[in-house]
Amino acid sequence: MNTIHNVTSRYSALLTKPTVLVFENALYIPHASKYDTNAVMIETHDTTTHISVIASQITEITIVHVTQGNNAQSHAHIHYTIKENTAAQITEIHCSTNETSKISSIETTLSLEKNSQCEYINIQDLGTDTECAQTITVQQEQNSQFTAHVYQLQGDILHTTLNIDKNDTQAHTALYGLSYPKSTQRFECNTLVKHNCTDCETVENFKILATDQSFGVFGGMIYVAPHAVRTIAKQSNKNMLLSPNARIFSKPQLEIYADDVSCNHGSSTGQLNEDALWYMQARGIAPEQARQLLIQAVVCEITDMLPKEELRELINSVLR
Amino acid sequence: MLQISNLHASIQGKEILKGINLTVNKGEIHAIMGPNGSGKSTLSSVLAGRDVYTVTQGEITFNGKNILPLAAHERACEGIFLAFQYPVEIPGVSMTNFMKAAIDAQYVYRNEEPPTATEFLKKMKAMRTMLGLPEKLNNRSVNEGFSGGEKKKNDIFQMAMLEPQLAILDETDSGLDIDALRIVADGVNQLKTPNNAYIVITHYQRLLDYIVPDFVHILYDGKIIKTGDKSLALELEEKGYDWLIQ
Numbered sequence: 221m222n223t224i225h226n227v228t229s230r231y232s233a234l235l236t237k238p239t240v241l242v243f244e245n246a247l248y249i250p251h252a253s254k255y256d257t258n259a260v261m262i263e264t265h266d267t268t269t270h271i272s273v274i275a276s277q278i279t280e281i282t283i284v285h286v287t288q289g290n291n292a293q294s295h296a297h298i299h300y301t302i303k304e305n306t307a308a309q310i311t312e313i314h315c316s317t318n319e320t321s322k323i324s325s326i327e328t329t330l331s332l333e334k335n336s337q338c339e340y341i342n343i344q345d346l347g348t349d350t351e352c353a354q355t356i357t358v359q360q361e362q363n364s365q366f367t368a369h370v371y372q373l374q375g376d377i378l379h380t381t382l383n384i385d386k387n388d389t390q391a392h393t394a395l396y397g398l399s400y401p402k403s404t405q406r407f408e409c410n411t412l413v414k415h416n417c418t419d420c421e422t423v424e425n426f427k428i429l430a431t432d433q434s435f436g437v438f439g440g441m442i443y444v445a446p447h448a449v450r451t452i453a454k455q456s457n458k459n460m461l462l463s464p465n466a467r468i469f470s471k472p473q474l475e476i477y478a479d480d481v482s483c484n485h486g487s488s489t490g491q492l493n494e495d496a497l498w499y500m501q502a503r504g505i506a507p508e509q510a511r512q513l514l515i516q517a518v519v520c521e522i523t524d525m526l527p528k529e530e531l532r533e534l535i536n537s538v539l540r
Numbered sequence: 541m542l543q544i545s546n547l548h549a550s551i552q553g554k555e556i557l558k559g560i561n562l563t564v565n566k567g568e569i570h571a572i573m574g575p576n577g578s579g580k581s582t583l584s585s586v587l588a589g590r591d592v593y594t595v596t597q598g599e600i601t602f603n604g605k606n607i608l609p610l611a612a613h614e615r616a617c618e619g620i621f622l623a624f625q626y627p628v629e630i631p632g633v634s635m636t637n638f639m640k641a642a643i644d645a646q647y648v649y650r651n652e653e654p655p656t657a658t659e660f661l662k663k664m665k666a667m668r669t670m671l672g673l674p675e676k677l678n679n680r681s682v683n684e685g686f687s688g689g690e691k692k693k694n695d696i697f698q699m700a701m702l703e704p705q706l707a708i709l710d711e712t713d714s715g716l717d718i719d720a721l722r723i724v725a726d727g728v729n730q731l732k733t734p735n736n737a738y739i740v741i742t743h744y745q746r747l748l749d750y751i752v753p754d755f756v757h758i759l760y761d762g763k764i765i766k767t768g769d770k771s772l773a774l775e776l777e778e779k780g781y782d783w784l785i786q
Contacts, residue, residue: 499628499682502588503642503698504616504649513641517632517681 246296362388401434430466547598558762574759617649621704689720725750
C-alpha cells in the first residue's frame with residue numbers, strides 16, 4: 221500500500237477518520253480500509269460498491285480512489301444511501317500514481333432519503349497523465365439537503381457530470397465547484413438540476429480559473445417542471461482567464477415551465493484586475509505575490525463553503 | 541533624497557513629461573500644481589514605477605541610487621509611497637492580509653525582521669484610530685464599498701503603516717469634504733518627520749492651508765515652468781494659470 225500512501229500523503233489528515241475506504245482501480249481494498257459497522261454498511265461485488273449510512277449522528281466517510289498501473293483502465297460504481305433522518309459527510313479523494321496514461325471512470329449515485337443530509341466533497345487531484353470521467357447522480361427525497369463541493373485540481377482530462385433529481389418537496393441543493401486547469405489540461409463540469417416538485421431550492425456557484433494553454437468548460441442547466449411552483453434557484457459561473465492562451469467555455473441555462481418561481485443565473489469571464497495588481501505593487505508586493513492574493517480572493521468564494529476548516533486549509537495548500 | 545533631472549516620459553508613443561527637473565531634500569514638502577492634462581499624475585506614476593509609462597530620457601535618483609531600473613514594488617520597498625488619486629477596490633482581499641503582505645515584503649527587501657502579528661495589529665489599531673477609521677476595517681476587503689473619503693483616508697492609513705521616506709500624494713484632496721480633508725491633513729502632518737518628505741499634487745490652494753509646502757511648482761505641458769514658495773499658490777488661486785502660460 222506504499223504507493224497509495226505516497227499519492228495521498230497531502231491528504232493524511234483525512235485518513236485518520238474512523239471510516240476510510242480505499243479503492244484501487246475501482247476495486248475495494250478491505251485490508252487498507254476501516255469503518256464503524258454501527259454507522260456504515262458496505263456491500264461489494266466486483267467493481268460495484270454499496271455504502272449505506274445508518275447512524276443518526278453525522279457520519280464522516282473518507283473515500284480514497286487510486287488509479288495506478290501503466291495503461292490502467294478502471295470503471296467503478298459507488299452507490300451511497302443516506303437513510304431517513306441521517307446525516308453524512310463524504311470526502312472522496314481521486315488520485316493516481318505517476319505512470320503513463322491511465323483512464324478512470326466512476327459512476328456514483330447518492331440516494332438521500334426523507335429528512336437526510338449529505339455534504340459531498342469530491343477532490344480530483346490526479347496525475348497529469350490521467351483521464352477521469354465521473355458521473356454523479358443524486359436522488360433527493362422530501363426535506364433532504366444535499367451539498368456538493370467539486371474540486372478539479374489536477375489531471376489530464378477531467379470530466380464531471382452532476383445530475384440532481386428532486387423527487388419530492390423541500391429538497392434543497394447547493395453545488396459549489398472549482399476547476400483550476402494548467403498547462404494543456406482540459407477540465408469540464410456539467411450540472412443538471414431537475415426541480416420536479418414544489419418548494420425546492422438550489423444554489424449553484426462554479427468557478428474556473430484557467431492558466432497556460434488550458435481549457436475549462438462549465439455547463440449548467442436548471443430545469444423547473446410545469447407544476448414545480450415556488451422554486452428558488454440561483455446559478456452563478458464567474459471565471460478567470462489567467463493567461464492569454466487559456467480558454468473558457470460557459471453555458472448557463474435555465475429551463476422554466478412553471479410560473480411563480482424565482483430563478484436567476486449569471487456568467488462572466490474576466491482577467492485579473494490590472495489596477496488592483498498595480499495598487500498592490502505600489503505598496504511593495506511583488507507581481508507574482510499580488511497575483512496569488514487576487515487568485516486566492518477568487519478561490520475563497522468557493523472554499524469558504526467547505527464544511528470544515530481542515531478541508532479549506534487542505535484545498536488552499538494544494539492550490540498554492 | 542530625490543533628484544529628478546531632465547525627465548522625459550511617454551505613454552503609447554505620446555510624450556507627456558518633457559524635461560522635468562526637481563530636487564527634494566529630507567524634511568521638505570513640495571506642492572505641484574498645474575492645469576488638467578499638464579502631466580501631474582503621470583509624474584507621480586512614473587516616480588512610483590508604473591510600467592505603462594516609458595522613460596525616454598533623463599534620470600531619477602533616490603538616496604543616490606538610480607531607481608529607473610527598479611520595478612514598482614522595489615521602489616515601494618526603497619521607501620517611495622504613492623497615495624492614489626483613485627484608490628483601487630480589491631474584492632476578496634482583506635485589509636489585514638493586504639497590509640501584512642506589504643509590510644512583510646518591505647521588511648524582507650530591507651533584510652529586516654518583519655513585525656510579529658501582535659506588533660502589527662497594535663500598529664494597525666493605533667493608525668486606524670489616528671485617522672478615525674472604523675474597527676471593521678481590518679476584515680473588510682481593500683477599499684470595497686468604501687466612500688470616497690474613506691478610500692483616501694485608507695491610503696493615508698497605509699502610508700502611516702509603511703512609514704515611507706518619500707510620499708507622493710496625488711490629488712488626495714479631491715472628493716473629500718471639509719472634515720475629511722482636515723482629518724487627512726492632520727494625519728499627514730503628524731506623520732511628518734525631519735527625515736521624510738512629501739510631494740503633494742493638488743488643484744486647489746485649500747489643501748495647502750493644512751499641509752503647508754516649502755516649495756510650490758507649476759507644471760505645464762510636461763515641464764515645471766515656475767517655482768516659488770507658498771505665496772505662489774495663493775497667487776494662482778487669485779489669477780488662474782493664464783498669466784503664467786503666456
